[in-house]
Ligand code: IPE
């Protein structure tokens with residue numbers, strides 16, 4: 001790790017960082033664009049910056065909230081634009097990401113995505129399957145309540161088939177039926193653009209995540225902002241319900 005980063009090499013780094021990438025619409029407005037999509041376009045550079053920073057710090061898991069189940073309520077133009085942007089991002093950048101050891105994954109109701117976007121996503125996931133440097137997990141048509149509902153349904157099916165007794169249901173039973181059961185819980189949750197809410201993101205998994213909220217709008221977010229969030233994380237005392245050090 002280069003010495004000029006504001007990171008303390010003696011303190012642990014987050015293994016998993018999750019980001020609610022918010023503020024694209026406000027960025028577009030602030031820059032005088034009529035279309036919110038200009039903000040989403042600009043946000044692609046921030047995604048690349050965060051990927052570089054994660055690779056620099058050797059962070060193993062990065063989850064990005066790219067599109068929520070609730071975001072389908074937005075105007076059709078914006079939704080269509082976002083779906084095209086995602087496909088273009090994958091087509092244009094997957095080669096480089098694969099070379100860098102990034103393994104692309106996705107969580108959410110991917111069957112809701114338009115065909116060209118879903119195909120590009122499936123292809124990118126397949127191409128990068130063997131990679132192990134960084135898992136980039138895109139939350140797409142993702143809702144945390146929906147994820148828990150889906151898990152509950154699968155548990156009910158297993159009980160009905162006689163594979164599981166209700167008295168045997170534990171946290172592990174639920175965890176094992178989430179969309180990415182092998183991924184450790186996020187240690188650090190970043191939200192840009194200053195909103196103090198979690199907007200139906202990873203509700204189960206963020207039980208003990210450290211929260212970092214910055215007023216910076218997502219399209220303005222760059223490596224120094226990411227390092228600052230990690231530095232703040234390193235200054236936190238995690239207790240997990242226990243007492244702190246004397
Ligand atoms: C986040 O930016 C991107 C998505 C939700 C897809 P917004 O589009 O929510 O931007 P604001 O919150 O309106 O500024």
Ligand code: IPE
Nearest residue numbers: 020021022065066067068199
């Ligand atoms: C959360 O942002 C969803 C994503 C970043 C994809 P929103 O902008 O949709 O959240 P709210 O509506 O402000 O809660």
Ligand code: MG
Nearest residue numbers: 022023024025
């Ligand atoms: Mg928003």
